Amino acid sequence: MIDRLIRVTILVKDQEEALRFYTEKLGFEKRADVTFGPGVRWLTVAPKGQQELEIVLQKPEPSMHGEEGAKKLSERIGQGTTWVLETNDCRKTFETLRSKGVKFLSEPKEQPWGVEALFEDLYGNIFDLLEPR
Incomplete structure (x- = not known):
């Protein structure tokens, strides 16, 4: 197995x-x-x-x-699945990454499962930055 x-x-x-x-x-x-x-x-x-x-x-x-x-x-470059990356403070990590030039597709948003924001890498692969509840 x-x-x-x-x-x-x-x-x-x-x-x-x-x-x-x-x-x-x-x-x-x-x-x-x-x-x-x-x-x-x-x-x-x-x-x-x-x-x-x-x-x-x-x-x-x-x-x-x-x-x-x-x-x-x-x-297939940029056509991958969405990756979920955990953080303990989504808003702070969002600000840090954005200041480094990371392209975000959404601002941090409260969701039933936590706070999340979407960003992409250089090639369009999408990542979900998540502060879970």
Whole structure:
């Protein structure tokens, strides 16, 4: 049986640009950065202190996925599912991230399940910033 989820992948156009966004703007830490050959780079980030899950910042590459596979994956950039990121103060985190240039799609709003605000990364992937009740 499946024991746990350990990694999720976000498709990106540029790994360096994505790394700067996730580390400098969102405050994540780089966990792994290994090059296996031309165009093949394993790059992961995660919120500081969270050990259970890493996000793979993957650039579709023909050397890794084949020409057709890389083309199909590239078309999916920014089309991922909504990620929920927990915070203990949504309004404060909203102000901090917005001051760093993070594009928000909604202001913090009271919901029955907590306070939330939506933002997107460089490529249009949507994140839900949630202060749960």
